[in-house]
Amino acid sequence: MSGYVVRRVLQALLALLGVSIIVFALLHLVPGDPVRTALGTRFDQQTYEALRERAGLNQPLVVQYLHWLGGVLTGDFGVSFRTGQSVASAIADRLPATATLAVASLVVALVIAIPAGIVSAVRQGRPIDYVATSLSQIGVSIPDFWYGILMILVFAATLGLLPPSGYESLLDDPVEWLRRLVMPAITAGVVTGAILTRFTRSSVLEAMNADHVRLARAKGLPERTILREHVLRNAWIPIVTVTGLQLATLLGGVVVVEVVFAWPGLGRLALDAVESRDYPMMQGAVLVIAAGFLLINLLVDLLYARLDPRITYG
Numbered sequence: 001m002s003g004y005v006v007r008r009v010l011q012a013l014l015a016l017l018g019v020s021i022i023v024f025a026l027l028h029l030v031p032g033d034p035v036r037t038a039l040g041t042r043f044d045q046q047t048y049e050a051l052r053e054r055a056g057l058n059q060p061l062v063v064q065y066l067h068w069l070g071g072v073l074t075g076d077f078g079v080s081f082r083t084g085q086s087v088a089s090a091i092a093d094r095l096p097a098t099a100t101l102a103v104a105s106l107v108v109a110l111v112i113a114i115p116a117g118i119v120s121a122v123r124q125g126r127p128i129d130y131v132a133t134s135l136s137q138i139g140v141s142i143p144d145f146w147y148g149i150l151m152i153l154v155f156a157a158t159l160g161l162l163p164p165s166g167y168e169s170l171l172d173d174p175v176e177w178l179r180r181l182v183m184p185a186i187t188a189g190v191v192t193g194a195i196l197t198r199f200t201r202s203s204v205l206e207a208m209n210a211d212h213v214r215l216a217r218a219k220g221l222p223e224r225t226i227l228r229e230h231v232l233r234n235a236w237i238p239i240v241t242v243t244g245l246q247l248a249t250l251l252g253g254v255v256v257v258e259v260v261f262a263w264p265g266l267g268r269l270a271l272d273a274v275e276s277r278d279y280p281m282m283q284g285a286v287l288v289i290a291a292g293f294l295l296i297n298l299l300v301d302l303l304y305a306r307l308d309p310r311i312t313y314g
Contacts, residue, residue, distance in 0.1 A: 012294040019290045024065050027279050034277035038081040078280030087284040097167050098265040102250035108189025109196050117200025139194025148187040148260035165262035184261040188254045192246045199242045203235040236307045244300035248293040
């Protein structure tokens with residue numbers, strides 16, 4: 001197990017290095033001057049030259065990349081061109097909001113998807129199956145910004161039950177934190193839940209048609225026992241895989257939901273960095289998001305052995 005973990009960590013580090021090279025290269029291939037964009041229309045040549053020199057933009061690209069990579073290895077992601085704030089500090093400020101929204105959205109999604117997917121598969125071809133399948137198709141088809149706007153109109157503008165947007169720290173005001181979290185979490189969770197419902201249904205159906213399940217039925221085992229001991233145990237692995245991918249996507253920032261609800265997450269930070277050509281901020285945000293994605297994938301792989309004892313890591 002330990003050898004497997006070491007290999008996966010090394011693979012993840014190589015992947016991160018590749019991501020950093022690709023992102024750095026793509027950002028510098030795009031035409032335009034990030035310093036001119038950051039300074040706006042009112043600036044003098046002396047300030048412009050000083051900022052370019054301080055940012056190292058006058059050096060060759062390879063030197064710029066190695067300088068940035070060396071800083072990352074020591075925890076220094078650079079300084080934002082636009083705000084002058086430390087990139088590491090800006091990302092650290094946004095992470096709690098992103099993690100809160102991601103976890104809450106996933107909880108909403110699992111509460112919807114697991115029961116709906118299992119019941120839909122067990123009752124295949126019956127009215128409840130058609131209802132669950134139709135709702136999951138609707139959930140996948142409608143864009144999440146539409147859910148967000150609709151919820152703001154109903155629960156904030158019309159009923160006045162919830163604030164329309166914004167974020168509050170859990171430590172500062174738990175009640176207000178929850179009130180501001182409800183609509184964004186449901187908006188992102190409904191779409192994720194619709195996707196997971198479809199995967200849960202197909203995984204359970206596949207497990208129900210396996211030979212050992214038919215044998216269990218032939219032996220006369222109760223359906224509940226077959227479902228619990230023979231179906232769900234084999235269906236969990238694909239469900240956990242997709243759940244991990246969805247969590248990684250949510251941690252990467254649900255940009256549209258964050259914009260609709262003015263949620264200060266990593267997605268909005270990355271979007272603002274792209275719009276302002278803020279190289280250090282963009283590189284730092286993408287690297288952190290990629291690291292989170294790889295970490296979740298590693299945890300999901302390790303979870304496989306817990307779900308299925310037949311899986312071993314050499």
